[in-house]
Every structure is written in C-alpha cells, then in structure tokens.
Amino acid sequence: MEYQEPLFFQLMQYASRSDHPDVIDMVSGNPDWGSPDGIGEGLHEYADFGGERFQYPPSEGLRDLREEVAERRNVPVEQVIITNGGGMANTLGMGRALERGSGDEVVMTDPVYPYYPGKTTMLGGEQRFVPVGADGSLDPDDVRDVASEDTACIVVNTPNNPTGKVYSEETLGELVAIAEEYDAILVSDEVYDHFDFTGEFTSALEFDSEHRIVTNSFSKTFAITGFRVGYAVVPDPHVDAVRARNMLTNVATTRPGQYAVLHALQTTDPAYYEANREELRERVDTFTDALDAADAEYTRPEGAFYVMAKFPDFPGTLENVYDLVDEAGVAGMPGNGFGDSADEWVRFALVTPRVEEAADRLADYFA
Template identity: 60%
Template sequence: MADDADDAYEEPLFQRVIEYAAAADRDIVRMVSGHPDWDPPAALREGLRAYADGDPETFQYPPREGLPALRGEIADRRGVEESQVIVTNGAAEANYLGMAEALDRDSGAEVLVTDPVYPYYPGRTTMLGGETTRVSVGDNGHVDVDAMRAAASGDTAAIVLNTPNNPTGAVYSLEAVAELADVAADVDALLVVDEVYDHFDFSGRFESAVTLDRDNVVVTTSFSKALGITGFRVGYAVFPADLVEAALTRHTLVNIAASRPAQAAVLAALEETPPAYYESVRDTIRGRIDDFTAALDAAGAAYTTPEGAFYVLVRFEGFPGTLANVQRLIDDTGVAAMPGAAFGETYDGWIRFSLCTDRVDEAADRLAAYFDGR
C-alpha cells in the first residue's frame, strides 16, 4: 500500500510515448493505446448517415439525461430503471460524476484504488480535492479484498474499481465486488465500478455490478470499446435512485448533454447489430492474446494472460517498465508500449502491450529477437 499525494494521470506519459514513437525514424508496431483498430458495426455508420438527414429539431439539445430511446434501450439491457441511467460524454464523464458525488457527500476525502491503477482515477481524485490511497493487487492482478477492507476507514469516500481490469486483465468475481460494496457501506462510502471493458470477458465469469442493485454502488461504462468508437464519447452511468438527481445536476452544469449525433448513431448500432459482431471482435482479441503470449513463451518472458480487456503485461528480465526502457524498445525494436510504472508500483517492472493491432506476431518476434540478442 502506498500513499501518493502527488498523483498525476496518464496523459502526459502516454503522450510522451506516442510522440516519441511518432518521431522515430522507423516502422513502429503501435501497442501503446487502447484505440480499437477494428471496424465499427455497419449500423453505426448507417445511423450517422440517417441522422444527418433529420429535421433541424433533431439537431438541438437532446434531453440532458440522454435520448429517451437510448436510455430506454440501456435500461432494458441492464435490467435497471430508466431513471437511474445518465448518458454521458464517454465513460470518462460517467466515472467523474460518480467520483465527484462520492467526494461531495461529506463522508470523507480519501479514494481507495488498486495498484496498478488506470491513472485517471488518481488524477480525478486530485482534481476533486481528495487523496488517493493505493492498495496493491493480489494474485493474478485481482483486487485484494482483505487489504481493501483493512485500508477503508471513516475518511474513505469511495472505492474505485475497474473490471475487466486495465492493465492487469483480471476479471473480478461478483462476490469480490459485492464484498467491496459492503466494505464501502460500512464506512459510508460509494463503490464506483468502471466496466468499460464489459464486452471483453474471456473468463466467462464477468457479471456486472448493476446486478447487485445496491444503494451505494455506481456503475459506469461506455460504448467506446464495445463498438470501436472511442472518439464518439458516448457512455453512461447507472446510479442508485437516491443519487441520480445530484449527478444529473453536475452533468448538466458541466456538459448539458452528450453529443446528439453520436447518441443517435449508438442507438442505431444497439438496435441493429447482431451478437455475431461482438463475438467476432472478441474472437479477434482472443486470437491476438494466443499469438502474442505464445511468442512471448518462446522468448522466455513472463506475462499476464488477460481474463478480460485487451492488454498484456510483460516482464523482461533485467529490463524494468520505465519510460527510458520503453523508449529504448521503440528505437531498437520498433515496438511501442506503455511503461508499467505509469500504473503504479506493483507492476513497475512490467510493460503493458495493447492488442489493438493486427501485427502482434511481428511485435513478439521483434521482442524475442531483441532479448535473445542481449
């Protein structure tokens, strides 16, 4: 466990790696970012075209909580009340609304997160005037429930989880999430669960925290990864009934509403896209996991096998996950990835590779050759 009052967030380091790779004088296999490289569903494109032909009225403010049909579709699929759903500018805003509400309740100023952690959670905590406490994960990158329980106190305002997890690939059991909802409830805190990789479960174990139906659990997600549209900025939060109104006020004061053409396109995609689309994308990622890890086996590197999401953490002996080493890899192998140190201390010896490229074999071969020759 480590306190870190000076928590920054991912972007600068992220940006520096991307810029370094862009400036490199060689061909680069890009494995830094979680930007899908697959096609969005045809119905999404069609929905956008149909929207472009609409009446001027359809170009004006949607209801601040989201287009009624989209909100209804989300509520139906998730088995929640439509009134609990706020359509947001991506999962980023949804998570921000959940965290802001937790810190606004005069019930503490501390946010508990795992280590490693997606750096935006500590970044948001700092922005909102709170303090982050990081709790190291346990085996296989899973949240350590007992350590979280030991860390929770009267000053805890929120526990923020991400499952399926970036960067460890762990898919938490619903039992673990339920236990953490109890831990949070015991100290009058909210549990905020970011499920942005909910469509990327390879374990068969993922169950959304919305099924817990607790009055202190906020669930956030987006269509960015599921539909391959990180640029559309359409996500949503499911709030407990008593917490919706305050979140909706904040959402309105910050953004008024999420962008309407993007909402309309997502609605069309949800209505018309067959399950085969999602399955095919999952199959693609599954194949990349197999190919990449098989090549890493051959290279003798240690790695995490993701149960979900689309990242692999790799540890090369004597080559820790620093920015300098990641830059060295770009120069010497033409493979760009994220330093594990960007996510905290627990995996700072590791490097995170995103599988959003169809060149994972080539990347693994280059890495194997490089480490074989060292």
C-alpha cells in the first residue's frame, strides 16, 4: 500500500460536503459515549496549578502516570514511555525495529489498519503482508512463512481493526517466538483492549521478551481521541533509543492531558468500561440484524467496534462508498483502504447512537 493521506479524512470531508441532508458518520473511530467524570475533574483541577505545571513535562511522561501504568501492566516503570497517542507509540516501536540494522521488512496482516503500511514506508521499510482467515484469525505459521532474515518488525493489532478479531494467547506467544527467531521486534498495538467481548484477551506483555514492544492509548478507552495520550512498554535494551527518538520527534505529549488521564485511571469505576462494552454488544446485534435483511455477509467482531460488510454486487471501492453517502446517507470506509483482501468489503464504525437508523438505511438501499 502506498504512503498517502488516509482515506478516513477523504471520506469525512466528502460526507461533510454531500448533498444528502443527514449523513450518519460510521467512518472514524471517535467514541460517542462520553468520557468518565475523572477526565473533566482532572482538567479543572489542573487548570488552577499554573507556573511550572504549564511547562514542558519530562519527555518520557509524568512520573505519576508512568507509575500508574506500570502497576496496572505489571512492568517496571522505567519501561513505560508516555507518547503522543497510540499512533506515536507505534511509530516509535516500528522505528526502533527498523533502525537496529537487523532487516528492513515489516510484516503485517491483510487486511490491515492502513497507518501501519504508511508508517513502514515513511520509516524506510518494506511492506510484507500475511493473509488472515475469513474470521480474521491470524495463523502464526503464515507469519513464519513470510518472515526471513530481512524481517525487522512484525506489527499486529488485537482486538483488531478492521476485523474485530481477538488473537489467542497461543497466537501471541508464537508471534513473540517468531520475532525472537529472526531477531525482529513484535509491535503489539492493543489500543482496543478494553473492548474485548470474549473475556479472553491476552496482551503480548504476558510474554517476557526483549523482542516485543506493546503500545496502547487512552483515546478509545476514555473517549478522548483529541487528547493524544498513549504509551509504549519497551524492553530495557531499547528504552534509551526509544526515549531519544521520542524527544527528537515529539519532545513530549500534553501535560494537562496526562494529568487528566491519571485522575481518571484512579477514579473511574469498572462499571464505566463494562457499560461501554455492553452498549457495543447491543449495537453489533442491531447492526448485523439489519445486514441480514440487506442480504450482506459480515464479520461479527470479538472486540473493538467495527463491522466489515460485503453487499451483493457492490465492491468496497471509494466510488461505491461515495454513493452510499449521497444516496443512503451512511458513511463507511471502503474495504480496499485496508488492503487487497478487503476490496469487496465496506467497514463501519459502530460509534454512533444512530446505528439502528444507519442499518435500516442500508437495508432499504440494498433491498
């Protein structure tokens, strides 16, 4: 996939200019259920500090937040680097993998979150793709078949965007082993870990290895995509290099945002997370019922909040998705934006209270 402006922005811009009077946005992953009270409370409290508290934070992040993350993830605080969102954490992890001189290839799935191939090209790497099963499952043997002495990095995302697959403990363990075998680094993007519907999510942190970097973000968890607060857990041999790259490219991320996230972590009841998962389970049921009425094939997510749908005689091209915007008033993502294997599909983000209305519109359009 070529490095280019992601189609997300093109679709949102097109939808905003559409002649349709009321377009339902199912393109971007901006949660609509609102942040926990701790976010606003933390910001209000921070606003009164002034002085030193408004200056640069430590490049690796506020110590208190790093300690909170380290305790929750059962890792040394020295391995936690707070980043400018999960996107920066992934860039740091992939950059570290590619700069070590152990290869220039980045192995990733097809379909794939399109920022990974874009980052690969931007960082000077070569893209290699591994197909996944019809249910989104990833066979480690397929990864091993593609991996070679030129493999610098393996990038995975669990729960997965766009397929919704939650990778098993066995799969994650095998991926770590493959990274070790080829002196590569597994970058495991776990930004949707709080949106696991199976109860069986496994983090790559379960495997103690110098060949895995785990990335995450509070953007989806706390519905604060505009805050840009994420983190990477980096094994000791790579910490200094990743910290230096973070400082050189980003300096640091928002101090007020870090403080608010820390306050929310310390005050948010587990019921907040479960209520959001339950809301998403209901939306999946509602949306897929309507897709049945539209005679569509679809993926039923095990995690995250995306559904891939394939409609009869309706390839997932940008032009067809534009037609959905103009004629049905529903904006989704063209499948071919996620790779060759998804070119017959359209991806929908279930982060709108109007899921049922959107589903009815699609059912009417394809009736």
